[in-house]
Amino acid sequence: MEEVSVWRDRLEQTALAPITKTSVWYFVWVAALLAIIGWGLYAYSVQLRDGLVETGMRDRISWGLYITTFVFFIGISHAGTLISAILRVSQAPWRTPITRMAEFITVVALMCGALFVIIDLGRPDRLLNVIIHGRWQSPIIWDVLAITTYLTASTAYLFLPMIPDLALLRDRLAGRVSRWRIWLYSLLSVRWKGSAEQKRSMGSAITVAMILIIPIAVSVHTVVSWIFAMTLRAPWNSTIFGAFFVAGALYSGVAALIILMAILRKVYHLEEYLKVKHFIYLGYLLATFALIMIYANISEFTVTGYKLEAGEEFHFRQLFLNEYAGFFWFYALAGLVLPPLLILMPWTRNIWGIVAASVLVVAAMYVERYYIVVTGLRVPLMPYDPSSYSPSWVEISVVAAGFALFALLITLFIKIFPIIAVWEVVEEHESEELSSAAPPLVTQSAPEPAGGGNL
Amino acid sequence: MTGRNDGGSGASDRDDTSRESAQLPTVSRRSVLRLFGMAAVGAAPLILLPPVLRKASETGRVESRGEPATGPDGRIRQWTMIIDLRFCDGCQSQGTPPQCTTACIEGHFAPEPMEWIQIFEQELPGDGTQFIPTPCQQCQNAPCVNVCPVGATFHTPEGTVLIDQDRCIGCRICMAACPYDRRFFNWGDPPVPPEALLADYSTEHQVPAKKGTVMKCDFCPDMARTGTLPYCVQACPNGAIYYGDIEEDVATNGSDIVTASRFLSENHAYQLKEDFGTKPRVYYVAGHGEAVGRDVYTEGRQPTEWPWIERAEGSRTWKR
Numbered sequence: 001m002e003e004v005s006v007w008r009d010r011l012e013q014t015a016l017a018p019i020t021k022t023s024v025w026y027f028v029w030v031a032a033l034l035a036i037i038g039w040g041l042y043a044y045s046v047q048l049r050d051g052l053v054e055t056g057m058r059d060r061i062s063w064g065l066y067i068t069t070f071v072f073f074i075g076i077s078h079a080g081t082l083i084s085a086i087l088r089v090s091q092a093p094w095r096t097p098i099t100r101m102a103e104f105i106t107v108v109a110l111m112c113g114a115l116f117v118i119i120d121l122g123r124p125d126r127l128l129n130v131i132i133h134g135r136w137q138s139p140i141i142w143d144v145l146a147i148t149t150y151l152t153a154s155t156a157y158l159f160l161p162m163i164p165d166l167a168l169l170r171d172r173l174a175g176r177v178s179r180w181r182i183w184l185y186s187l188l189s190v191r192w193k194g195s196a197e198q199k200r201s202m203g204s205a206i207t208v209a210m211i212l213i214i215p216i217a218v219s220v221h222t223v224v225s226w227i228f229a230m231t232l233r234a235p236w237n238s239t240i241f242g243a244f245f246v247a248g249a250l251y252s253g254v255a256a257l258i259i260l261m262a263i264l265r266k267v268y269h270l271e272e273y274l275k276v277k278h279f280i281y282l283g284y285l286l287a288t289f290a291l292i293m294i295y296a297n298i299s300e301f302t303v304t305g306y307k308l309e310a311g312e313e314f315h316f317r318q319l320f321l322n323e324y325a326g327f328f329w330f331y332a333l334a335g336l337v338l339p340p341l342l343i344l345m346p347w348t349r350n351i352w353g354i355v356a357a358s359v360l361v362v363a364a365m366y367v368e369r370y371y372i373v374v375t376g377l378r379v380p381l382m383p384y385d386p387s388s389y390s391p392s393w394v395e396i397s398v399v400a401a402g403f404a405l406f407a408l409l410i411t412l413f414i415k416i417f418p419i420i421a422v423w424e425v426v427e428e429h430e431s432e433e434l435s436s437a438a439p440p441l442v443t444q445s446a447p448e449p450a451g452g453g454n455l
Numbered sequence: 456m457t458g459r460n461d462g463g464s465g466a467s468d469r470d471d472t473s474r475e476s477a478q479l480p481t482v483s484r485r486s487v488l489r490l491f492g493m494a495a496v497g498a499a500p501l502i503l504l505p506p507v508l509r510k511a512s513e514t515g516r517v518e519s520r521g522e523p524a525t526g527p528d529g530r531i532r533q534w535t536m537i538i539d540l541r542f543c544d545g546c547q548s549q550g551t552p553p554q555c556t557t558a559c560i561e562g563h564f565a566p567e568p569m570e571w572i573q574i575f576e577q578e579l580p581g582d583g584t585q586f587i588p589t590p591c592q593q594c595q596n597a598p599c600v601n602v603c604p605v606g607a608t609f610h611t612p613e614g615t616v617l618i619d620q621d622r623c624i625g626c627r628i629c630m631a632a633c634p635y636d637r638r639f640f641n642w643g644d645p646p647v648p649p650e651a652l653l654a655d656y657s658t659e660h661q662v663p664a665k666k667g668t669v670m671k672c673d674f675c676p677d678m679a680r681t682g683t684l685p686y687c688v689q690a691c692p693n694g695a696i697y698y699g700d701i702e703e704d705v706a707t708n709g710s711d712i713v714t715a716s717r718f719l720s721e722n723h724a725y726q727l728k729e730d731f732g733t734k735p736r737v738y739y740v741a742g743h744g745e746a747v748g749r750d751v752y753t754e755g756r757q758p759t760e761w762p763w764i765e766r767a768e769g770s771r772t773w774k775r
Binding site for chain 2: 050051052053054055057058059060062063117120121122123124126127128129130131132133134135137138139140141144204208227228230231232233377380381382383384387
C-alpha cells in the first residue's frame with residue numbers, strides 16, 4: 001500500500017494541473033471556439049437586422065433548430081443531477097471523481113439552453129415582458145420559472161461541494177497564480193478551514209441541495225415537454241411526454257458526461273482517477289436508460305398507432321417511411337439499439353466502445369429533438385399541402401456558436417476550478433484504505449446510532 | 456482520520472450500512488423550518504416585482520380600443536360569424552381571387568403571404584371538393600390565449616380574440632397551439648404601404664404590421680361597433696358570410712337578416728374540429744357552392760393577390 005500523503009499530493013497535483021499549466025493547444029482551442037462564436041454572432045446580427053425571415057422557419061413550421069437546441073441542452077443539463085445528486089443520495093462511492101464534471105455540464109448546458117429560447121424570439125427586445133406581464137397559465141412561464149430555479153439550484157449545488165477545494169486552491173496556489181485569482185478563491189472559499197463544525201454545516205447544506213435538486217430537475221424537463229404537449233397537435237398529444245422527455249434528458253446527459261470524461265481523461269491525464277470502471281458503470285446506466293427509452297417509444301407508438309386518430313397516419317408515414325424516416329431510423333437503431341449492445345457486449349465493453357455509444361446517443365438525441373419539433377408542426381391542420389423546413393445558414397451558424405459556447409464555458413471553468421472533487425476523492429480513498437486495513441478503528445470513531453434518533 | 460465522519464457527503468462504504476446513519480448529517484426540524492421560512496421571506500418580494508415593473512413601464516392590461524358594443528337591452532354583444540358554404544364557390548364564378556380574402560387584405564394591409572380569412576379546398580366524401588372560407592375561429596376556449604406567456608393575445612368582453620402587437624414577444628407558442636392554422640408571423644420587416652403608416656394602431660385593426668409579432672383575423676369589432684360589417688362580409692359577392700350578435704340572436708350578410716339560433720339549427724350548422732372543445736364563434740352550414748351553381752367537380756380558383764404590395768417599397772415577402 002502506498003503512503004497516503006504521497007497519494008494525496010499526486011491527486012492534488014493532477015487536479016490542479018489544468019489550472020496551473022496552460023499549453024499552446026489550449027489557446028489554439030479557445031481561439032477556434034471564439035472564431036466559431038464570432039461567426040455565430042455575425043449570423044445572429046443578421047437575424048436581428050432582418051428578422052427571423054433569415055431562418056428556415058415559416059408560419060406552418062414555426063419552430064426549428066433553435067427550439068431543438070434548447071430542448072437538447074436542457075436535456076444534457078440533467079447529467080449533473082443524475083450523476084451527482086442521485087448517486088450521492090444513493091451513496092455510490094465510485095461517483096466522487098466525476099461529480100464535479102457532471103455539475104459543470106449542468107450549469108453550462110442550462111446557460112446555453114436558456115440562451116436559445118431568447119435567440120428564437122421574434123422580439124428579444126421585449127424579453128422583460130415575460131417578467132412584467134408573465135401569466136402563470138402559460139407553459140413558457142413554467143419553463144422560465146423551472147429553468148431559472150434549476151440554474152440557481154444547480155449553481156448552488158456546484159458551489160457547495162467545491163468550497164473545500166476552493167480553499168485548497170487558495171492555500172496551494174498562493175503566489176503561483178495571479179492575484180485576482182487568489183482573491184476569487186478566498187472570496188468563494190468563504191473562510192473554509194475544514195473544521196468539524198464547517199464540515200457539518202456543509203454536509204447539511206449538500207444534503208438539502210441534493211434532495212431538492214432531483215425534483216427540480218424532473219420538473220424542468222417535464223415542463224419543457226409541456227411546451228409541446230399542451231398544444232392540440234396530434235404527434236405531441238401524449239400524456240407520457242413529460243416522463244419521456246425526462247428519460248431522454250438523463251439518457252443524453254449521461255452520454256455527454258461520458259464524452260467529457262473521456263476527453264478530460266486524455267487531455268489532463270486523469271487515468272488514475274477516471275478508471276475503466278467509471279466508464280463501465282456509467283455505461284450500464286446508459287444502457288438502462290436506452291431500455292427505458294425503447295420502452296417509452298414502443299408504448300407511445302403502439303397506443304397512438306393502433307387507434308390512428310386524425311393526423312397520426314400522416315405522422316407515422318412521414319416518420320417511418322417518408323421525409324423523416326432517415327432521422328427516425330438513425331435515432332431508433334443507432335441511438336437506442338446499438339448503444340446498449342456496444343455497452344453490454346464483452347468485446348466492446350471498454351472505454352472506446354462506451355464512448356462510441358455515447359457519441360451515438362448524443363447525436364441521436366439531438367436528431368430526436370429535431371424530428372419531434374419539426375414533424376409535430378408539419379402535420380397539416382387544415383386541407384393544405386404539408387410544408388417543409390430546412391435550417392438556413394443563419395440557424396446553423398448560431399447553433400454551431402451555441403455548441404462552441406458550451407465547449408468554451410467548460411474549458412474556462414476547467415481553467416479556474418478543479419475538475420475533480422479533491423476532498424471527496426480523498427474521503428473515498430481513505431475510507432477504502434481504512435475498511436481494508438483497520439475496520440475496528442472505524443467502528444470506534446463512529447458510534448452506533450442509539451435507537452434511530454436522528455433524522 | 457475522524458474527519459470523514461463529520462463530512463456530510465455520505466461518502467461511505469456500501470458494505471457497512473450500520474455506519475451510514477451515523478454519517479448522515481443531522482438536520483433538525485427547527486433548522487429545516489427556518490430554512491423554508493427564510494426562503495419564503497426571501498422570495499416574497501419577487502411576487503411584488505411584476506406589478507412594480509408594470510407601474511414603472513406604465514403598461515397595464517391590454518384592452519381593445521373602445522367600450523364594448525351593447526345591444527338594445529344593454530347586454531354586451533357577442534360577435535359571431537356564420538358561413539353558409541352552400542353559397543361559397545371560392546369566387547370561381549367571378550373569375551377573381553376570393554373576394555373576402557382580397558377585401559380583408561386591402562382593409563388590414565395584411566402582409567403577404569397572410570390570408571387572415573383563407574379559402575381551403577376540402578375534398579368531399581365520395582369525390583369533388585368544397586370551399587371553406589376560414590377566418591380566426593374566435594374560440595371561447597382559445598388555445599392561443601391559454602398559452603400566451605405575456606397576455607398579448609386576449610379575449611375581449613365581446614368574445615373576440617385579439618393580439619396586442621406592442622406586447623407580443625414573438626415566441627410563437629400560440630401558432631403551435633392554434634389547431635386551425637389561423638395565426639401568422641411577421642418573419643421579417645412586413646411590407647407596409649405608405650397609407651398604412653398613417654393608421655392609428657389598435658389591437659382591433661392591427662395596422663401597421665410590426666416585425667417579429669403574430670397577427671390574425673381580428674373579427675373587425677371596431678367596424679361592427681359603428682354598424683359596419685367586416686370587410687369579408689361586405690365583399691362576398693354571394694352573401695355567404697353572416698356576421699351578428701348571439702346575445703341579440705341576429706346575424707346578417709348585408710342583405711338578409713336572420714335569427715341566428717334558428718338559422719343555425721334549421722341548417723344543421725357545425726363548427727370546425729368541434730372535438731377539440733375550443734368552442735369556436737364561427738359556424739358553418741355544409742355545402743359546396745350549390746346555391747350559386749357550383750358543381751362539386753368544378754375545378755380551379757384564382758390565387759390570392761396582395762394588390763397594394765407594389766406600393767410597399769423595398770418590401771421583402773416570404774412564403775407561408
